[in-house]
Every structure is written in C-alpha cells, then in structure tokens.
Amino acid sequence: MLFGERGQRMKRVSRRVKISHLITAGFMGLVAAPFLFLVFYNLHSFTRQANEQLLQDGNYILHSMEQNINEKLDSVETIACALAYNSNLATFLSRSFNDASSFEEYSQTVRPILQSAADSASPPIQRLWIITQNRTLPNGESIIKHGSTTQIRALEEFLTENPDGGWYYSSEGIVRNSLENYLRQDFYFIHAIASPYGRRVGYVVAKVKSSALFQEFLVSQDTQRAFFLLDGENRPYMSNVVLEEGFVFPEESQFLQDRQPVLYLSALASRLPLRLGLAFSSSDRQILLESSFVAILAVLTVSVLFLLSFYYMLRVIVVRLQAYAYDMEDIAASGFSGKLEISRLYELGEIGIQFNDTLTEIHSLMREKIQQETAYKDVQLQALLLQINPHFIYNTLDMFSGKLALNGEYEIADYMGDFAQMLRYNTARPGMFLSLGEEVEYTRNYVNLQRCRYGSSIVLRVHVPLALLGVQVLRLLLQPVVENAFIHGFAQLPPEARREVVITARAQRGFLILRVRDNGQGIPPEQARRMNEAFASPSPVLKEEKRKGSIGLENINQRLQLFYAGQGRIFLRGAPGGHTSVFLIFKN
Numbered sequence: 001m002l003f004g005e006r007g008q009r010m011k012r013v014s015r016r017v018k019i020s021h022l023i024t025a026g027f028m029g030l031v032a033a034p035f036l037f038l039v040f041y042n043l044h045s046f047t048r049q050a051n052e053q054l055l056q057d058g059n060y061i062l063h064s065m066e067q068n069i070n071e072k073l074d075s076v077e078t079i080a081c082a083l084a085y086n087s088n089l090a091t092f093l094s095r096s097f098n099d100a101s102s103f104e105e106y107s108q109t110v111r112p113i114l115q116s117a118a119d120s121a122s123p124p125i126q127r128l129w130i131i132t133q134n135r136t137l138p139n140g141e142s143i144i145k146h147g148s149t150t151q152i153r154a155l156e157e158f159l160t161e162n163p164d165g166g167w168y169y170s171s172e173g174i175v176r177n178s179l180e181n182y183l184r185q186d187f188y189f190i191h192a193i194a195s196p197y198g199r200r201v202g203y204v205v206a207k208v209k210s211s212a213l214f215q216e217f218l219v220s221q222d223t224q225r226a227f228f229l230l231d232g233e234n235r236p237y238m239s240n241v242v243l244e245e246g247f248v249f250p251e252e253s254q255f256l257q258d259r260q261p262v263l264y265l266s267a268l269a270s271r272l273p274l275r276l277g278l279a280f281s282s283s284d285r286q287i288l289l290e291s292s293f294v295a296i297l298a299v300l301t302v303s304v305l306f307l308l309s310f311y312y313m314l315r316v317i318v319v320r321l322q323a324y325a326y327d328m329e330d331i332a333a334s335g336f337s338g339k340l341e342i343s344r345l346y347e348l349g350e351i352g353i354q355f356n357d358t359l360t361e362i363h364s365l366m367r368e369k370i371q372q373e374t375a376y377k378d379v380q381l382q383a384l385l386l387q388i389n390p391h392f393i394y395n396t397l398d399m400f401s402g403k404l405a406l407n408g409e410y411e412i413a414d415y416m417g418d419f420a421q422m423l424r425y426n427t428a429r430p431g432m433f434l435s436l437g438e439e440v441e442y443t444r445n446y447v448n449l450q451r452c453r454y455g456s457s458i459v460l461r462v463h464v465p466l467a468l469l470g471v472q473v474l475r476l477l478l479q480p481v482v483e484n485a486f487i488h489g490f491a492q493l494p495p496e497a498r499r500e501v502v503i504t505a506r507a508q509r510g511f512l513i514l515r516v517r518d519n520g521q522g523i524p525p526e527q528a529r530r531m532n533e534a535f536a537s538p539s540p541v542l543k544e545e546k547r548k549g550s551i552g553l554e555n556i557n558q559r560l561q562l563f564y565a566g567q568g569r570i571f572l573r574g575a576p577g578g579h580t581s582v583f584l585i586f587k588n
Contacts (some may be wrong), residue, residue, distance in 0.1 A: 056080040058265045062278045074123045083204045084191040094195035124212030132202035153397040165190035182238040183211035228277030413454045418445040437469035443478045481582045489520020514584040523574040535570045
C-alpha cells in the first residue's frame with residue numbers, strides 16, 4: 001500500500017513536470033554548471049600560474065644577486081690567490097733574514113710583488129696584506145704583518161678552524177637598523193701561503209667592505225623588494241629595510257599575508273658564511289591576478305549574455321509549444337472544431353501546418369463516419385423491416401407443404417420443404433461464413449428443386465472428407481457454381497439425358513480446393529483461357545450479374561479475392577462436348 005501511494009505520488013509529480021522544467025534543468029546541469037566550474041577552474045589556474053610566475057621571477061632576481069656578488073668575490077680571490085701561489089714570495093717568507101742582503105732581496109725581489117698586489121687591490125678590495133710568523137721581516141713594512149699583531153688576532157680563531165683559509169665575517173659590531181653601520185662591516189678573504197716544501201709560511205688577507213659587496217642592494221630604493229643577509233638560523237645580519245625586534249626570516253618559497261601578500265626566498269651563499277634573503281611584495285602578482293580576473297570577468301559576462309540569449313530562445317520555443325498544447329486541448333475539447341494559430345517560428349510553423357492538415361483529415365473522416373453510421377442505421381432498419389416478409393413466406397411454405405402431404409402430394413411437399421429450407425439459409429443465418437457441411441446441404445436442396453423439372457435424370461455425388469465438413473467457408477460458393485452448370489451445361493441436353501454433378505473437396509499445402517464437375521456440353525479451351533485470365537485479374541462485373549438475377553462466377557471470384565486477401569480464385573478446365581470442372585481455391 002505504501003509503495004502504491006509512493007508510486008501514485010511520483011506519477012503526480014511526473015505529470016507536473018513540464019518541458020520547460022526539463023530544459024531549465026538541462027540548461028543548468030549541462031551548460032551553466034560546467035561553465036561555472038570552468039570559470040572557477042580557470043581562475044584557480046591563473047592564480048597558480050601567477051604564483052609560479054612570481055616565484056620564478058623571485059628566484060631569477062635572487063640568482064642575479066648571487067651572481068653579482070660572486071663576480072666581486074671572484075675578483076678578490078683572484079688577486080689573493082695570485083699572491084698566495086707566487087713562488088718567489090713563498091720562498092722569501094720561508095727563510096730567515098738577519099743580514100743586509102735580506103733587506104736588499106726584499107727590496108729588489110719581493111717588495112715589487114707586494115707593492116704591485118697592493119696597487120691592484122682596487123675596489124672591492126679595501127686592503128691587502130701578508131700575515132707571517134717570520135719575525136726576521138719588518139712588521140708593517142709594505143703589506144707584511146706579524147701574526148701576533150692586534151689587527152690579526154681577531155682572525156686567529158677562524159684560522160684555527162680553517163687552516164687553509166676562506167671567507168670570514170664577524171657580526172659582533174652590527175648596529176640594528178643602521179644602514180651606515182651595515183655598509184662599514186668588514187669581510188675577509190684569507191688564503192694560506194705554502195713553501196716549496198709544503199710548509200705553511202703565511203696567509204694572504206684581503207679586506208672587503210660590505211658596501212663594496214652589497215651596497216647596490218642595501219641602498220636600493222625599490223620599496224617592493226627587501227634584501228637580507230642571514231645567519232644559519234635565518235636571523236638577519238643586515239637588511240635594506242627596518243626590521244622589527246625578534247624578526248626571523250620565514251621559510252623559503254613562502255607567501256605570508258599581512259596587508260598584502262609577500263614572497264620570501266633565500267639561497268645559501270656558496271662562499272660567504274651566510275645566506276642571501278629576498279622578500280618582495282606580490283603587487284605584480286596582484287596586478288596579474290586582477291588582469292586575469294578582469295579578462296575572466298569579461299569572458300564570463302559575454303558568455304552569460306550568450307547563455308541568456310540561448311535560454312531566451314529556448315523559452316520562446318517552449319512558450320510557443322505550450323501555446324500549441326493549450327490550443328490543441330481546446331480544439332480537442334470543442335470536438336475538433338477550429339484551427340490552430342500558425343507560428344512562423346522556424347519548424348514550429350510546420351508543426352502547426354501539419355496539425356491543421358490533420359484536423360482537416362479528421363473532419364473529413366468524421367463526416368464519412370457520420371454518413372456511414374447513418375447509412376448503416378438505415379440498412380439495419382430496412383433489414384428489420386424485411387425480416388418480416390421472409391418469415392411470413394417460409395412459414396406459409398411450410399403450411400402449404402404440410403397441406404400437400406395431407407393430400408398425398410408427397411413429392412411436391414418435399415420440393416416445397418426444400419425451397420423453405422433454402423429461404424431460411426439465405427435469410428435466417430447471419431454472417432458471411434458458415435461450415436462447408438452447411439454449404440453442401442444448401443446445394444443438395446437446390447439440386448432437389450431441379451429434380452422437379454428434370455426428374456431422376458439428375459445425379460448428385462458429394463465426396464467431402466469428414467474432417468473438412470466443419471471448415472468455415474464463404475457462404476454461397478457451391479450453389480451458384482451448380483446453378484451455372486444447370487443454366488449453361490445442361491440446357492442443351494435432351495430431357496432424358498443423364499445430368500451428373502460431382503462435388504469434391506481436399507486440403508493441399510494450406511489451401512482448400514473445392515471442385516464442381518458436370519457432364520454438360522463442356523467449354524471451349526479458348527473461352528476457358530480467357531475466363532481464367534479474367535479471374536486472375538478480375539474486373540468489377542458484380543452489377544452486371546445482379547441485373548441478371550443470379551450470382552455468377554465473377555462474383556464468387558471477387559469475393560474469394562476480397563475475403564482471402566488475394567489468396568483465393570476460380571480456375572476453369574473443360575473440353576467441348578465433354579465436361580466442365582470449376583475449381584474454387586482459397587487459403588484454408
């Protein structure tokens with residue numbers, strides 16, 4: 001019961017669903033929803049692309065900064081290494097000099113090398129000197145310093161950990177948020193000097209101011225980018241922006257939101273004991289996103305206009321179809337009177353024209369139907385009136401037959417009874433079909449009536465299997481053929497001549513074959529051929545036969561063709577002065 005109620009409810013809901021609802025749902029599901037999904041997907045793709053582009057630009061800037069710094073470091077290291085690997089200098093530093101020749105050798109051989117190096121130490125190198133433990137050389141002479149001097153003591157811890165040298169920096173003297181202090185910071189490049197025997201005899205030290213390495217970044221007026229020098233824990237040594245207390249540079253490749261998105265990138269300096277950091281506002285990203293959003297919004301607006309236009313066209317079609325539906329309901333309710341108002345909207349006009357043509361056909365069929373029903377009622381009335389006369393006639397014939405039998409006129413009484421039976425066969429039995437046995441019996445009655453004229457010269461033989469007596473056949477098939485034999489076959493025979501009629505029936509390959517054979521005057525072969533051709537394509541001769549007052553072979557052939565859908569016909573066979581056989585062939 002519950003399932004039935006639910007099913008009825010669903011049916012009511014489905015009846016309330018209109019084509020406009022389906023089109024709207026299809027529009028939203030198949031057009032609008034995928035389009036919105038595509039818009040949001042494109043917006044997300046543009047955002048991701050903008051982030052990737054911004055990250056790529058940031059890495060490029062950071063790489064350019066690192067490359068710029070490395071070029072300056074290369075020039076420093078080239079000069080320092082040229083001194084460190086000078087064999088004359090290494091040999092000189094490895095010996096002790098206590099006589100006058102040592103100073104002479106120093107002045108003539110080594111000093112030009114040192115002076116040349118000092119003279120070439122242009123920016124970024126601020127100062128260049130040699131650290132040596134050979135105290136036989138004068139301390140402070142040219143660029144030579146003893147390892148125990150105060151200026152060198154700050155490097156001793158670094159040299160202890162890095163005997164071969166490298167880049168050194170100390171952040172102890174940094175004043176936070178002081179650009180001037182940042183630019184005064186010192187960086188040192190130290191390289192060991194080895195004797196020809198592999199013994200370390202001193203160090204080449206190049207002093208470089210931070211301003212020479214980083215000034216173009218620390219003094220940058222670009223408010224969109226910030227430059228950082230960071231330690232191993234991402235704490236900034238110096239920057240070109242004012243830093244808050246406790247500021248720690250975020251993880252690399254991160255976007256942080258404050259008032260506006262900021263991208264933080266960092267890279268390890270391959271030679272300096274620090275990291276390079278870069279932070280810049282993603283206003284470019286915002287501009288790109290805004291441009292992308294404007295472009296998407298423009299595309300969305302145009303697309304929405306197209307979609308709305310498309311939807312409007314669908315609505316126009318649906319409204320026209322609904323108007324057609326309402327008009328059709330009104331026309332049907334009014335008995336199919338009136339015409340549908342034609343809309344010239346594309347194929348909808350064709351629908352209206354076809355519907356009006358159909359209405360015209362319906363009106364024509366209705367008029368024909370009314371005429372047929374009127375004629376049928378008239379025929380029924382006539383048939384009811386005519387039934388009175390046949391009943392009166394064969395009742396009267398029965399009365400006469402009984403009276404004749406009482407008077408001893410038994411033969412005439414039998415003839416009268418056969419005639420009454422034939423009347424009942426024609427008038428009292430409804431329908432177009434009856435059994436083959438009844439058709440044979442009706443034919444017997446007709447032959448008995450003919451004995452009234454020809455007497456005992458008439459012989460009727462019937463060979464019909466019992467299995468075929470119940471087969472339904474068209475009425476008035478055999479009697480007209482037998483009547484035709486008496487009219488045409490026996491008419492010229494002398495009164496005492498034997499008149500024989502043989503009726504046979506057999507079933508073959510789904511067809512029933514009835515044969516009526518007489519021994520009359522026969523039929524010429526040429527006439528039989530012409531009649532068979534006419535039966536194969538019968539011509540309408542029914543009216544002519546009616547005028548003759550009998551039902552002829554053509555009538556039977558037409559009825560066989562009509563009621564058995566072209567699978568029934570008559571076939572003649574005979575010879576002059578011999579016999580005539582009429583075959584009735586039709587679908588069983």
